Amino acid sequence: MKYTAKPLPKVELPELRQVGKPLRRVDALGKTTGTTVYSGDFTMPNMLHAKVFRSREPSARIKRLDVSRARALPGVVCVLTAADLPDARLVTDMPGQTGQKRRAGSDAPVLASDVVRFAGEPIALIAAETLAVAEQALDLVEIEYEPLPGVFDPLAALQPGAPVVHEPDNVVARWKIRKGDVKAGFAVADVVVENTFRVPFIDHAYIEPESGVAWMDGQDVINIRVCTQVVEHFRSIARAVGVPHNKIHIQGTLLGGGFGGKEDITVEIFLALLAKHTRRPVRLEYTREESILAHSKRHPFIITHRTGVKRNGRITAAEIKMVSDSGAYLYLSPYVLLYATIAASGPYRVDHLKVDSVSAATNNPFTSAFRGFGAAQAAVAYEQQMDEIAKVLGLDPLEVRCVNYLKTGDRNATGQEIKSAVWLEEAATRALEALGEKTPAPSDAVKIGQGFASYLQSYGRITWFHDTSRAWVGLELDGSVVIRCGVPDLGAGQINSLCQIAAEVLGVGLDDVTIYSTDSALTPLAGTTTATRQLYMSGNAVFHAAGAVRESLLERASKHFEEPPDGLDLAEGRVFVKDDPEQSLPLSELAAMCAAGGLPLANLYLFKAPFTSTLDPEGLQGDVFPDFTFGAHAVEVAVDTETGEITLLKSVGCHDVGRAINPAAVVGQIQGGSAQGLGYALMEEVIVEEGIIRTPSLAEYLIPTAMDLPVTQAIILESGSGVGPFGAKGIGEPSLTPAAPAVANAVADALGVRIPDLPLTPDKVLAALDRAAGREAVGAAACETDDDGSEA
Amino acid sequence: MQPKVVTLNVNGRQHYVALMPNVTLLHALRDLGYTDVKSGCEKGDCGACAVLLNGAPVNSCLVLAWQADGAEIVTNVGLGTMDRPHVIQEAFADAGAAQCGYCTPGMVISAKALLDRCPHPTEAEIREAIAGNLCRCTGYGQIIEAVQLAAERMSEGSGE
Numbered sequence: 021m022k023y024t025a026k027p028l029p030k031v032e033l034p035e036l037r038q039v040g041k042p043l044r045r046v047d048a049l050g051k052t053t054g055t056t057v058y059s060g061d062f063t064m065p066n067m068l069h070a071k072v073f074r075s076r077e078p079s080a081r082i083k084r085l086d087v088s089r090a091r092a093l094p095g096v097v098c099v100l101t102a103a104d105l106p107d108a109r110l111v112t113d114m115p116g117q118t119g120q121k122r123r124a125g126s127d128a129p130v131l132a133s134d135v136v137r138f139a140g141e142p143i144a145l146i147a148a149e150t151l152a153v154a155e156q157a158l159d160l161v162e163i164e165y166e167p168l169p170g171v172f173d174p175l176a177a178l179q180p181g182a183p184v185v186h187e188p189d190n191v192v193a194r195w196k197i198r199k200g201d202v203k204a205g206f207a208v209a210d211v212v213v214e215n216t217f218r219v220p221f222i223d224h225a226y227i228e229p230e231s232g233v234a235w236m237d238g239q240d241v242i243n244i245r246v247c248t249q250v251v252e253h254f255r256s257i258a259r260a261v262g263v264p265h266n267k268i269h270i271q272g273t274l275l276g277g278g279f280g281g282k283e284d285i286t287v288e289i290f291l292a293l294l295a296k297h298t299r300r301p302v303r304l305e306y307t308r309e310e311s312i313l314a315h316s317k318r319h320p321f322i323i324t325h326r327t328g329v330k331r332n333g334r335i336t337a338a339e340i341k342m343v344s345d346s347g348a349y350l351y352l353s354p355y356v357l358l359y360a361t362i363a364a365s366g367p368y369r370v371d372h373l374k375v376d377s378v379s380a381a382t383n384n385p386f387t388s389a390f391r392g393f394g395a396a397q398a399a400v401a402y403e404q405q406m407d408e409i410a411k412v413l414g415l416d417p418l419e420v421r422c423v424n425y426l427k428t429g430d431r432n433a434t435g436q437e438i439k440s441a442v443w444l445e446e447a448a449t450r451a452l453e454a455l456g457e458k459t460p461a462p463s464d465a466v467k468i469g470q471g472f473a474s475y476l477q478s479y480g481r482i483t484w485f486h487d488t489s490r491a492w493v494g495l496e497l498d499g500s501v502v503i504r505c506g507v508p509d510l511g512a513g514q515i516n517s518l519c520q521i522a523a524e525v526l527g528v529g530l531d532d533v534t535i536y537s538t539d540s541a542l543t544p545l546a547g548t549t550t551a552t553r554q555l556y557m558s559g560n561a562v563f564h565a566a567g568a569v570r571e572s573l574l575e576r577a578s579k580h581f582e583e584p585p586d587g588l589d590l591a592e593g594r595v596f597v598k599d600d601p602e603q604s605l606p607l608s609e610l611a612a613m614c615a616a617g618g619l620p621l622a623n624l625y626l627f628k629a630p631f632t633s634t635l636d637p638e639g640l641q642g643d644v645f646p647d648f649t650f651g652a653h654a655v656e657v658a659v660d661t662e663t664g665e666i667t668l669l670k671s672v673g674c675h676d677v678g679r680a681i682n683p684a685a686v687v688g689q690i691q692g693g694s695a696q697g698l699g700y701a702l703m704e705e706v707i708v709e710e711g712i713i714r715t716p717s718l719a720e721y722l723i724p725t726a727m728d729l730p731v732t733q734a735i736i737l738e739s740g741s742g743v744g745p746f747g748a749k750g751i752g753e754p755s756l757t758p759a760a761p762a763v764a765n766a767v768a769d770a771l772g773v774r775i776p777d778l779p780l781t782p783d784k785v786l787a788a789l790d791r792a793a794g795r796e797a798v799g800a801a802a803c804e805t806d807d808d809g810s811e812a
Numbered sequence: 813m814q815p816k817v818v819t820l821n822v823n824g825r826q827h828y829v830a831l832m833p834n835v836t837l838l839h840a841l842r843d844l845g846y847t848d849v850k851s852g853c854e855k856g857d858c859g860a861c862a863v864l865l866n867g868a869p870v871n872s873c874l875v876l877a878w879q880a881d882g883a884e885i886v887t888n889v890g891l892g893t894m895d896r897p898h899v900i901q902e903a904f905a906d907a908g909a910a911q912c913g914y915c916t917p918g919m920v921i922s923a924k925a926l927l928d929r930c931p932h933p934t935e936a937e938i939r940e941a942i943a944g945n946l947c948r949c950t951g952y953g954q955i956i957e958a959v960q961l962a963a964e965r966m967s968e969g970s971g972e
């Protein structure tokens with residue numbers, strides 16, 4: 021089938037001077053010359069080295085814990101156990117902000133006391149004069165366990181009689197969507213298609229393991245230099261350590277990758293405790309193995325779709341069930357599940373929808389945020405389901421999608437009206453067109469397949485979280501610009517975008533802007549770098565702060581030039597009269613005039629997302645997100661039917677980013693995000709057996725290398741319709757979401773049979789081919805609804 | 813175990829250090845302040861710790877410090893600075909090849925080793941040269957472009 025790009029609606033985007041240009045990022049040269057300092061690079065005079073003693077058992081009672089020999093080892097300065105910190109718990113939440121009740125008792129203790137619930141759970145902290153001594157002391161900790169029955173499968177965990185991880189039962193979160201009349205919807209369906217899909221645990225595998233250093237200062241403030249996505253954890257840390265909020269100071273560094281894995285508290289709580297107890301600087305850095313053991317994983321999901329469709333592909337009703345494995349502790353599981361629930365039916369208009377989702381506690385590694393945050397798992401299922409529907413109906417996969425795609429003004433699963441542009445067909449046809457004709461197969465044993473996936477993904481946090489961001493922008497007297505904003509930069513270019521926005525508004529070059537960021541005490545708090553929210557939230561904060569400075573500059577200049585402010589403009593470091601650009605002044609002179617007149621040259625702006633109240637849990641109908649990003653990814657694969665090996669031949673991502681603040685950085689997001697999605701589809705899996713991770717290092721946990729992937733062709737669309745600055749939408753998470761289901765669909769196209777479980781490893785390919793020899797479709801059941809169709 | 817005095821010639825500077833025989837070159841270099849040499853796995857899986865040892869790229873976590881006694885060691889900061897970046901460092905910056913930047917010093921070292929022996933590499937040769945350097949951020953596209961850009965600029969610079 022040949023596809024041609026659907027023409028784009030006409031949009032006129034204003035020509036800008038800094039925004040929209042693929043400028044070299046402000047952080048680029050520091051990184052490429054090795055000048056940038058990461059959290060693991062800091063040391064302090066008189067510093068101690070820390071180690072964490074962790075559980076080897078996934079489910080056990082601690083019968084005896086004796087740290088006296090470890091304490092006695094010369095060079096050991098401090099050993100802490102749960103006995104030293106009465107009931108300290110870790111909560112990744114914004115106290116007072118979410119209005120959401122957390123399930124009592126399922127938040128992780130800082131250190132386990134009587135029971136351990138997963139292998140890797142921290143039990144004791146050691147600080148010693150040298151790393152070698154700290155490591156030696158680890159071996160001297162004596163522990164005796166009494167194994168307890170564990171539960172390692174989320175479905176088993178939900179069965180009556182299963183071992184209970186946290187009282188009263190293993191259900192840690194539940195959501196449901198009730199929209200329309202599902203029974204009536206199924207009654208008018210011509211066909212009902214039902215399938216179940218699974219996705220595995222995966223690891224963020226940022227190349228920088230967690231690390232940090234902490235020290236107490238002369239005001240009794242615990243300073244923590246750490247790589248984190250959330251400097252605002254200082255509040256949770258203060259609570260767990262037992263000091264006032266204003267005695268914890270997080271000095272965040274540029275991150276060596278985060279992807280959600282540095283969204284929960286990692287080393288910083290241990291550093292804070294040891295610094296407080298020893299009153300000496302302490303350094304802690306995880307090895308790769310400890311990193312894999314200690315931080316969250318992406319939630320495995322089991323997702324069942326039952327979809328009623330007309331012969332033309334129109335969806336009449338859908339019933340979706342989701343089960344996620346929350347692992348041993350709650351962390352962000354309820355919210356990940358919520359995102360998955362809301363994204364469950366994809367970018368399609370489904371008027372009659374029922375979604376039931378549940379997250380189960382197990383004795384597996386705990387799961388939490390990972391780029392895509394549940395919505396990525398949902399997409400793996402809904403996009404495979406769309407292809408299965410097409411197959412059952414004998415229609416083209418694009419055709420089935422086109423009759424169902426949401427349009428601007430339609431309502432999504434929670435009944436929220438989509439107000440921005442929805443260029444789903446535009447994106448899908450462009451991705452498919454770029455993919456081109458199928459590559460001829462080199463031999464009979466090799467099958468070529470093509471597939472694509474569409475998606476919707478929210479950007480910005482849940483609106484009942486009452487999200488805010490602050491930024492301070494000021495003009496110095498020499499005409500240079502300073503931004504202060506607490507944004508953590510994970511590597512995606514968060515700080516650079518803010519600089520480009522300020523440069524645009526204040527008419528200076530990118531080199532004229534300096535940003536101070538990521539400090540919980542010295543930079544205005546900008547919230548978390550999660551949920552694809554920073555460009556939207558902090559981008560708007562900087563836009564408005566810079567706008568206020570601009571206004572005050574133009575007002576002063578208007579007096580000077582005797583021109584109305586809107587007859588003036590700022591560019592290239594000067595203010596000038598639009599109609600007569602010869603009449604101009606350097607910003608430094610204008611700044612001096614303002615200073616002499618006592619006029620403000622700086623502004624602190626608080627940007628607020630729309631605030632809504634929580635929804636009725638009985639149906640979740642109402643507004644949940646500020647807006648959504650839409651797009652598509654298409655791939656071509658070659659499957660060797662003799663070895664089961666899958667080779668990616670082509671990859672194209674096409675996304676409407678609203679407005680690309682820095683197109684080169686957007687390309688980087690599309691290529692890098694999709695690479696994670698492609699790895700998710702083909703090779704990545706944290707293998708967990710009876711609670712024990714069998715892929716403990718990067719030798720076993722494989723992520724794509726330069727030999728594994730084609731370069732993803734990035735096609736950027738700009739509708740200008742987003743709620744970010746200059747009409748931008750978010751692209752950080754969306755870039756990943758459609759890649760994995762696109763691969764699954766391409767492999768199914770090549771083989772004529774679907775493998776419903778990621779990752780698509782060679783052994784699964786061979787097994788599927790064997791099964792297919794007996795039967796046509798695996799995991800797919802389609803039934804004609806000639807009766808009333810009301811199995812609902 | 814007894815400490816051993818070794819001579820580490822790093823980026824043109826000589827260091828005499830007493831080290832235990834089991835100390836890796838990675839740790840020795842980082843302790844000397846060459847923190848541009850990154851640690852990502854300490855098992856040879858990620859390439860973040862790559863340095864040039866007598867011109868050849870090695871994972872410094874797999875080399876014991878005493879094995880590098882007397883050898884010429886070059887780390888990323890030895891190639892250039894913010895003021896005078898090496899062509900490869902500049903190309904990486906221009907091509908957007910550094911996102912988080914944690915893999916970058918190792919990538920630049922692998923690229924340097926490649927371009928030293930093969931000034932006009934094909935895409936396949938570039939991929940092979942960086943196959944031991946994991947990057948979780950970029951999907952490798954802009955890194956490959958950066959190496960191509962550096963190769964072009966180097967051949968222009970050498971008047972070819």
Ligand code: FES
Nearest residue numbers: 852854856859873
């Ligand atoms: S740290 Fe040496 S290869 Fe990873």
Ligand code: FES
Nearest residue numbers: 912915947948949
């Ligand atoms: S840029 Fe982050 S790992 Fe390569």
